[in-house]
Amino acid sequence: MFKQHPFLRLVTPNLFQPMLELNPVLIKCVVLAGVLSHIIPVQGAAIYIANPVNYLSLLRTLRPGDSLQLMPGEYRAGLPVHNLEGTSEAPITISGPDDGPRPVFVARPKHNTVSIINSSHVAVRNLDLDGQNRPVDGVKCEGHADWAHHIILERLRITGHGNNQQTVGISTKCPAWKWVIRNNLIASAGTGLYLGNSDGRAPFIAGVIEYNLIVDTRGYNLQIKHQEKRPELPGMPEQPTATIIRHNVFSKANGGSAKELARPNVLVGDSPLTGPGSSDRYLVYGNFFYENPHEALFQGEGNIALYNNLFVNRSGDAIRIQPHNGSPREISVFYNTVLSMGAGITLARREHDPTYPQFVFANIVFAQAPIRGASFAKNLTGGLEDAEKYLSHPFGPLGELNLTATGVQALGPAQGPAGFETYPGAQQDFDGNSYSGARIGAYMTGKSLPRWMPALQIKPPPAAR
Secondary structure, eight states, X not given: OGGGOSSOBOOOOXXXXXXHHHOXXXXXXXXXXXXXXXXXXXXXXXXXXXXXXXXXXXXXXXXXXXXXEEXXXXXXXXXXXXXXXXXXXXXXXXXXXXXXXXXXXXXXXXXXXXXXXXXXXXXXXXXXXXXXXXXXXXXXXXXXXXXXXXXXXXXXXXXXXXXXXXXXXXXXOSOEESOEEESOEEESOSEEEEESOTTSOSOEESOEEESOEEESOSSOSEEEOOOOSOOOOTTXXXXXXXXXXXXXXXXXXXXXXXXXXXXXXXXXXXXXXXXXXXXXXXXXXSOEEEOXXXXXXXXXXXXXXXXXXXXXXXXXXXXXEOOSSSOEEEEEEESOEEEEEXXXXXXXXXXXXXXXXXXXXXXXXXXXXXXXXXXOTTSEEEOGGGHHHHEEETTOOTTTOEEEESSOOOOSSOOOSTTGGGSTXXXXXXXXXXXXSXXXXXXXXXXXXXXXXXXXXXXXXXXXX
């Protein structure tokens, strides 16, 4: 294969492959002349231009630094990311075009569409996953895998995965760490993101989940499962880490299950009680949580910092920090703006749980029951009928909803857990505006119009607004 040529590594579509394999001299001349647009010379790596016919054979040849560029078309044999190992300096990339028509991966019976097993430093980008309403997952880190780490899932559009509540857009069922799940659309799935396993033995560690739009799921938009004692695997983090959930839009305005199948928009589970991972945290900030007719918008336990978020639930509760499989531990809830028909912020503990530092401060909460289980001090609270006195347009439709505060003075210096100002993004508001001094709620005071009006669309980064 010319892929092994000492001067250059490249791959072409099937149309040119026989000619190039037979004549290495012609290869070099053609590449130097630049007359074959599908042959792309790259120093020390290969760029494969693939189509629905040849992509599987090329996928198996990927090595560190290689890229598999998928042409638009319909792909019906799945995407097995099996035993592909890039490096931090030379990741493996599998992607569709940045613009225009995309590759569409169509679900098939009894196979998860993007299947990940024992792979690392791999990026998958710019693909459409059409579930065809089959009971298979869009992206699945398989339960029989040993591990999967440093995986990037970016700009995927995942639709048609709502066959039942256990059908998931993106799922991990083996130990997974240092994943980035960014800028994806998941619509009307059974569950949007389900990270970890119900027995607590497939930890999801040190991930970044950002700028995603997850809407109208039957169950969770996002659930990260609790963790039991962490397995010992090469490269798995042993020092304290954080999983970051930021700048996402989570909505269950439509299609959610009711009664015993009802689920919060987002639920995060506890960390191991002792040993590696016991001090891990969730940093949840800059998100827009919208509507859930049957459950709370956010539920969590473990070590959580929840800040700079907008919560709007005209049907029920907003925030519940409460025991689930584990218990709430170190908790900081600050700089949020909450509008809720039920309970705004609830902090609940088991009777015999140890005492942990837990703070609820500098939030704006208008709800039927604004704050339960924590002090009202240093928060602005009231009933729903008070919201229009202090918020610009709290009952407007999406695209007009404006939760900036009007006529609200800071409640003195914000006092919370030591070092809270060092949390990522804590010194910017929901819109990314920097501030100094005290504030209250998700926005800086004195603003009249947000840069981004809350809507069911991917929240743009501040620099792009």
